[in-house]
Amino acid sequence: MKPFCFADGKIIATEAAALHPSDLGLIRGYGIFDFFRTVNYQPLFLEDYLDRFIRSAERTYIPLAYNREELRTIIHQLIQKNDLKEGGIRMVLSGGISENHFSPGEGKLFIFAESLSFPSEDKYQNGIKLLSLEYVRPVAEIKTTNYALAVWHSAGWKKQGAEDVLYYQGSYISESSRSNFFIVKNGQLITPDSNILLGITRKNVIELAGGAQIRPVTFQEIRDADEAFITSTTKVILPVTQIDDLKIGTGKPGPVTLGLLERFRAMVSQNTSVNS
Amino acid sequence: MKPFCFADGKIIATEAAALHPSDLGLIRGYGIFDFFRTVNYQPLFLEDYLDRFIRSAERTYIPLAYNREELRTIIHQLIQKNDLKEGGIRMVLSGGISENHFSPGEGKLFIFAESLSFPSEDKYQNGIKLLSLEYVRPVAEIKTTNYALAVWHSAGWKKQGAEDVLYYQGSYISESSRSNFFIVKNGQLITPDSNILLGITRKNVIELAGGAQIRPVTFQEIRDADEAFITSTTKVILPVTQIDDLKIGTGKPGPVTLGLLERFRAMVSQNTSVNS
Numbered sequence: 001m002k003p004f005c006f007a008d009g010k011i012i013a014t015e016a017a018a019l020h021p022s023d024l025g026l027i028r029g030y031g032i033f034d035f036f037r038t039v040n041y042q043p044l045f046l047e048d049y050l051d052r053f054i055r056s057a058e059r060t061y062i063p064l065a066y067n068r069e070e071l072r073t074i075i076h077q078l079i080q081k082n083d084l085k086e087g088g089i090r091m092v093l094s095g096g097i098s099e100n101h102f103s104p105g106e107g108k109l110f111i112f113a114e115s116l117s118f119p120s121e122d123k124y125q126n127g128i129k130l131l132s133l134e135y136v137r138p139v140a141e142i143k144t145t146n147y148a149l150a151v152w153h154s155a156g157w158k159k160q161g162a163e164d165v166l167y168y169q170g171s172y173i174s175e176s177s178r179s180n181f182f183i184v185k186n187g188q189l190i191t192p193d194s195n196i197l198l199g200i201t202r203k204n205v206i207e208l209a210g211g212a213q214i215r216p217v218t219f220q221e222i223r224d225a226d227e228a229f230i231t232s233t234t235k236v237i238l239p240v241t242q243i244d245d246l247k248i249g250t251g252k253p254g255p256v257t258l259g260l261l262e263r264f265r266a267m268v269s270q271n272t273s274v275n276s
Numbered sequence: 277m278k279p280f281c282f283a284d285g286k287i288i289a290t291e292a293a294a295l296h297p298s299d300l301g302l303i304r305g306y307g308i309f310d311f312f313r314t315v316n317y318q319p320l321f322l323e324d325y326l327d328r329f330i331r332s333a334e335r336t337y338i339p340l341a342y343n344r345e346e347l348r349t350i351i352h353q354l355i356q357k358n359d360l361k362e363g364g365i366r367m368v369l370s371g372g373i374s375e376n377h378f379s380p381g382e383g384k385l386f387i388f389a390e391s392l393s394f395p396s397e398d399k400y401q402n403g404i405k406l407l408s409l410e411y412v413r414p415v416a417e418i419k420t421t422n423y424a425l426a427v428w429h430s431a432g433w434k435k436q437g438a439e440d441v442l443y444y445q446g447s448y449i450s451e452s453s454r455s456n457f458f459i460v461k462n463g464q465l466i467t468p469d470s471n472i473l474l475g476i477t478r479k480n481v482i483e484l485a486g487g488a489q490i491r492p493v494t495f496q497e498i499r500d501a502d503e504a505f506i507t508s509t510t511k512v513i514l515p516v517t518q519i520d521d522l523k524i525g526t527g528k529p530g531p532v533t534l535g536l537l538e539r540f541r542a543m544v545s546q547n548t549s550v551n552s
């Protein structure tokens with residue numbers, strides 16, 4: 001955590017930030033958030049993230065006391081105040097204090113500046129393993145703070161040499177716990193269309209690739225895939241080479257994945273190298 | 277909320293209690309809790325609740341810095357300090373601060389004293405309506421703070437004249453969002469055995485009734501049931517007379533339900549009328 005955050009309507013010392021523990025954000029796990037990077041002091045894809053955060057608040061009925069302009073201003077102030085050249089910004093909106101301890105109240109907004117830690121380079125070189133887990137995140141398209149099942153399961157991932165999970169329901173796969181999932185077949189990207197968060201990195205990767213098949217994806221297709229990868233703000237484009245005991249393609253990160261990663265990184269540094 | 281709570285290792289003013297908003301309890305909705313009544317200054321079924329709370333902490337890998345003896349002492353102090361003759365005690369353990377914003381850290385314990393509000397008497401006289409909802413709470417047997425889906429849905433319940441939901445998966449029903457569910461057929465209680473929280477009121481109602489069939493329960497059995505009710509700390513034994521458009525039995529609260537409610541209330545006042 002960086003020294004300054006936004007809380008109670010102003011920029012204050014991060015260690016002084018406080019949520020009342022009877023807030024629904026804690027007692028009912030009811031809240032929304034979003035998270036994006038700064039690159040060379042520029043918030044990456046800021047308007048996309050603001051779109052999603054504002055929409056998440058609306059769809060969860062949590063009043064957000066700040067409009068897009070105000071959020072943008074606060075974020076830029078926070079980046080300056082923390083000298084956050086390369087880092088992460090986390091916006092969190094709690095469900096608020098509720099008289100009946102259940103119905104959403106007035107949300108409390110917090111914005112934190114954080115250090116970023118990317119996966120180690122060997123994970124990009126060798127790819128990672130996912131564990132399949134039958135689960136659909138409730139209202140998956142809204143970026144709620146509802147990660148309890150994934151946090152609970154994560155204690156077991158390391159023991160099984162896995163980086164994360166791949167959610168599925170019946171024969172259809174959806175997403176990883178904090179990332180979107182893609183396969184590559186004959187040079188074509190394929191990615192699930194439902195029960196997923198509409199990731200901003202996902203969106204930009206699809207654009208960069210000149211499109212993708214966005215449709216239901218079965219487990220069988222993973223068996224036949226040439227490559228697979230996950231996308232997220234912090235993982236960027238991370239090759240997936242194994243799911244449970246199944247090796248994907250050659251078992252090594254493939255050329256389409258690595259080519260996209262290189263182009264994505266170039267695009268990011270280009271977009272943020274001037275005062276864009 | 278009553279004026280005093282337990283936070284940061286001591287009894288303090290409730291309004292001064294604070295959780296750091298980067299705690300997993302907020303940012304990942306990861307935490308556990310429990311809630312019980314005081315009747316005539318006595319915590320009702322305290323040992324059952326302490327059993328469950330301690331087990332919830334263990335099973336979610338959140339370190340709890342207080343043992344059973346200490347929790348019991350704090351609870352009794354809090355009841356005295358708040359003069360809580362009739363009320364509720366809420367224990368909450370957050371997932372803690374996490375370096376990677378994901379793996380559980382050191383949990384923060386809060387214990388609140390609250391006013392209780394029971395359902396209005398007309399709900400006991402007329403019964404309530406539930407809406408069916410296909411959902412299984414993840415790790416339902418642990419009392420996590422993961423209520424996001426129910427809170428999200430609750431905005432629509434009132435409009436449909438419903439009090440709460442009845443979760444099901446496939447043809448099997450499980451529980452309501454914060455209550456256990458029973459049907460009565462030919463004088464016999466029947467209640468689901470899996471995908472449920474093991475409610476303390478449920479347990480005591482089963483004992484009081486001299487047993488119940490605890491097994492998978494289908495939707496079809498609800499159609500054929502004579503009576504239905506839900507149990508919880510605050511709802512006690514609340515008759516259910518409608519699910520979606522389906523009337524249960526006669527459409528009125530039945531004699532088994534109302535008889536159990538009367539006996540449960542008598543047991544509670546008996547158990548707590550002396551220094552038990």
